[in-house]
Amino acid sequence: MSNISAFVAHDEQFHNLLGGSPTLELLVENNRYPFAHEAGVYIQATNELFITSNRFGDFPNTPPHEERVQISKVVLNNDPSKITCEEIDSSAVPMGNGGVNYKDGILFCGQGLLNRPSGLYYMSFSAPYDVQLLLSDFYGRPFNSVNDVIVHSTDGSIWFTDPPYGFEQKFRPAQNLPPQIYRYDPGTKTIRAMADGFGHPNGLCFSPDEKTLFVTDTDRVHGSEGILDYKASTIYAFDISTIHGQPFLTNRRLFAMADQGIPDGIKCDMEGNVYSGCGDGVNVWSPGGILLGRIVVEGGAANFCFGQKGEIFILNENRLWRARLGEHVRGALLRI
Numbered sequence: 001m002s003n004i005s006a007f008v009a010h011d012e013q014f015h016n017l018l019g020g021s022p023t024l025e026l027l028v029e030n031n032r033y034p035f036a037h038e039a040g041v042y043i044q045a046t047n048e049l050f051i052t053s054n055r056f057g058d059f060p061n062t063p064p065h066e067e068r069v070q071i072s073k074v075v076l077n078n079d080p081s082k083i084t085c086e087e088i089d090s091s092a093v094p095m096g097n098g099g100v101n102y103k104d105g106i107l108f109c110g111q112g113l114l115n116r117p118s119g120l121y122y123m124s125f126s127a128p129y130d131v132q133l134l135l136s137d138f139y140g141r142p143f144n145s146v147n148d149v150i151v152h153s154t155d156g157s158i159w160f161t162d163p164p165y166g167f168e169q170k171f172r173p174a175q176n177l178p179p180q181i182y183r184y185d186p187g188t189k190t191i192r193a194m195a196d197g198f199g200h201p202n203g204l205c206f207s208p209d210e211k212t213l214f215v216t217d218t219d220r221v222h223g224s225e226g227i228l229d230y231k232a233s234t235i236y237a238f239d240i241s242t243i244h245g246q247p248f249l250t251n252r253r254l255f256a257m258a259d260q261g262i263p264d265g266i267k268c269d270m271e272g273n274v275y276s277g278c279g280d281g282v283n284v285w286s287p288g289g290i291l292l293g294r295i296v297v298e299g300g301a302a303n304f305c306f307g308q309k310g311e312i313f314i315l316n317e318n319r320l321w322r323a324r325l326g327e328h329v330r331g332a333l334l335r336i
Contacts, residue, residue: 019326
């Protein structure tokens with residue numbers, strides 16, 4: 001359905017992204033549990049979308065350490081009435097969260113449980129959805145609750161965030177590490193801490209040329225203390241510099257602050273514009289940090305992903321939406 005009121009411009013450049021007739025349509029609704037929360041991994045070959053739910057219990061008053069996260073596969077179609085949403089066996093990925101396309105499958109962040117490790121889990125994207133634990137510790141020190149992950153296309157390195165949400169939300173043991181960003185080299189199997197100084201490092205993405213890293217800090221929302229308005233709801237940018245033949249994150253700077261909720265999942269388009277799921281939907285900034293506009297969705301969006309030719313799939317807890325911008329818009333991750 002067309003819903004032009006869902007697109008709010010703060011700068012004339014936003015209209016260039018919207019094209020002539022932007023639309024927002026509801027694709028799937030599930031009021032049994034919040035099925036559409038994180039990940040958002042689009043598979044072009046099959047026109048499918050893999051998503052992770054928010055935490056939920058199978059009975060009232062389920063204790064946090066007994067809650068679970070459900071991974072679902074959405075088979076897309078231009079006709080929403082023909083879209084299907086299949087729950088797949090998620091037991092091998094404890095408390096799944098963010099995800100990214102990786103080789104012939106998906107790399108999921110497993111936040112872990114009291115007795116299950118947090119780490120990076122590789123899952124094939126076809127049945128029986130085999131899962132392999134790729135990484136779960138920093139030289140023997142267990143990760144806190146790995147949250148989001150991206151892959152650098154040039155060298156194949158895997159970058160991810162590790163906030164303390166699992167401990168704060170009482171489904172993980174006490175922290176063993178500071179809240180940091182890590183880089184894992186699957187070729188040499190070496191891992192490095194790349195940046196610290198965050199409250200809750202969360203979403204991350206590269207610029208189109210992969211020379212800039214954007215990271216969201218969702219410190220405003222604490223697992224045990226609720227909303228703390230004086231904490232960061234901020235996107236930071238770093239330059240990726242080569243020093244002694246190795247990448248370092250330099251020139252840390254505040255890129256933007258979300259005025260509604262927190263900036264959670266984050267993506268770039270091929271023009272370098274920065275999109276983030278916030279408390280009122282998806283906010284869009286220019287490469288220079290100017291708020292261009294918003295795709296307004298009641299209840300906000302933790303995460304989202306680009307599909308093809310201007311499609312954006314917005315994860316809105318009990319609802320999955322599809323926004324269509326101008327067909328020239330391409331997500332920097334898949335470039336389609």
